[in-house]
Amino acid sequence: xxxxxxxxxxxxxxxxxxxxxxxxxxxxxxxxxxxxxxxxxxxxxxxxxxxxxxxxxxxxxxxxxxxxxxxxxxxxxxxxxxxxxxxxxxxxxxxxxxxxxxxxxxxxxxx
Amino acid sequence: xxxxxxxxxxxxxxxxxxxxxxxxxxxxxxxxxxxxxxxxxxxxxxxxxxxxxxxxxxxxxxxxxxxxxxxxxxxxxxxxxxxxxxxxxxxxxxxxxxxxxxxxxxxxxxxxxxx
Numbered sequence: 001x002x003x004x005x006x007x008x009x010x011x012x013x014x015x016x017x018x019x020x021x022x023x024x025x026x027x028x029x030x031x032x033x034x035x036x037x038x039x040x041x042x043x044x045x046x047x048x049x050x051x052x053x054x055x056x057x058x059x060x061x062x063x064x065x066x067x068x069x070x071x072x073x074x075x076x077x078x079x080x081x082x083x084x085x086x087x088x089x090x091x092x093x094x095x096x097x098x099x100x101x102x103x104x105x106x107x108x109x110x111x
Numbered sequence: 112x113x114x115x116x117x118x119x120x121x122x123x124x125x126x127x128x129x130x131x132x133x134x135x136x137x138x139x140x141x142x143x144x145x146x147x148x149x150x151x152x153x154x155x156x157x158x159x160x161x162x163x164x165x166x167x168x169x170x171x172x173x174x175x176x177x178x179x180x181x182x183x184x185x186x187x188x189x190x191x192x193x194x195x196x197x198x199x200x201x202x203x204x205x206x207x208x209x210x211x212x213x214x215x216x217x218x219x220x221x222x223x224x225x226x
Contacts (some may be wrong), residue, residue, distance in 0.1 A: 057212070
């Protein structure tokens with residue numbers, strides 16, 4: 001069966017520090033991968049999605065970047081965090097016509 | 112482009128009340144439709160889905176029917192419980208088979224059930 005792992009679960013980082021969040025999927029090949037962000041009390045904001053290794057589509061211009069170095073690995077990064085980067089970050093995957101499956105999320109607080 | 116519209120809430124109900132959360136969509140074609148639920152501090156979980164017109168998805172007492180004529184996928188439950196308190200997301204998927212992505216979410220509805 002397929003599983004998705006996202007870590008860390010919580011993270012507190014100072015303004016100006018770098019960020020790296022990792023997401024890996026097991027049990028499937030060539031999935032579409034997604035990074036979403038939720039601000040407190042808000043809906044999902046699609047940040048990036050990827051349909052294959054090295055293929056990244058950015059939905060919102062911002063302080064973040066994404067990479068897909070391996071088929072089932074999706075990384076969200078920042079060189080210098082801003083206060084406004086605080087939020088709940090969710091990784092998800094889907095394949096073909098199936099629904100999307102989500103990780104448990106990372107709560108990022110920038111202080 | 113594709114879009115999903117749902118009430119944002121919060122929707123506050125008493126335990127054992129009847130629940131309806133409206134969801135309408137705009138899509139060029141015939142999408143698959145989904146309801147997801149998000150409990151506090153967690154990721155989204157698929158609650159139910161329907162892949163073609165007139166399909167009814169159901170799970171844990173929740174139901175939703177894919178209505179092509181009204182482009183709707185309203186979520187219903189006959190008797191809600193305190194444990195149903197969560198945020199509910201309606202979503203659609205237009206599968207193109209190509210590189211473009213066709214997954215679209217509504218803004219989420221915060222449901223609060225009071226004992």
